Amino acid sequence: MNEQTAIKAINKQGFKQKMKAYMKRPGSFILLILVLLAAITTVGVLGTLVGYILINGLPYLKPSLFAWTYNSDNVSMMPAIINTLIMTAISLLISVPFGMGAAVYLVEYAKKGNKLVGIIRVTAETLSGIPSIIYGLFGMLFFVTTLGWGYSILAGAFTLAIMVLPVIMRTTEEALLS
Structure with a gap:
């Protein structure tokens, strides 16, 4: 049996x-x-x-919750939703080319025993293990304070781009290896 x-x-x-x-x-x-x-x-x-x-x-869910105007009388979520979509799009425009390029390089062009390959892989694995709050703190200190960008969509987008870069690299590597 x-x-x-x-x-x-x-x-x-x-x-x-x-x-x-x-x-x-x-x-x-x-x-x-x-x-x-x-x-x-x-x-x-x-x-x-x-x-x-x-x-x-x-x-409490009313149509005014999704109105285009945001003021003290009408607290709308629409500006936050639109800004989130814009920030996500910008971060993907930044991170996808770098992540896919790095993955293609690692899989197709780099020699297997190369030190640069090892450094890139260790860096990507380390970045993927960092909690998102640490990325936020880094973005706040580096982009907002050090570079002087202020509280902007661009500072958030660059922070998100750094955060998703290891995921994009690893996913592209796995897709190329399969």
Whole structure:
């Protein structure tokens, strides 16, 4: 009997057969009950949170929340949404060419034992392990303060570009190697 037929036989077991198997191993049955209770509790808590937020938040959702004007009378989310989209587009325009270029170089052109390849890979792996709050702090100190760009979309876009660069490099490398 191979492994696949054994799995099919287990899946075709009836309720009585499964209960007999659990009675032979009560620890397995207790573990099943605990896992089911944990899953039910998790789904229940999540459902309660979502329900609470929807019940208390839906009355405040109005069309003026997405109006084009932002003032003290009308607090609109539309400028923040538009600025986020612009910042994301600029950061991708900056990081995609560098990330894809670096990945193509590493996969296609660079020699395997090259020191530069090792340095680039270690740097990319290190950058991918840094929390986003550290990137934000770096962007604040370097782009806003040191370079004097102020609180601008460009400072945020460059910070985001540095943050997504290792992801783009790694994804492109994997795509080229497959």
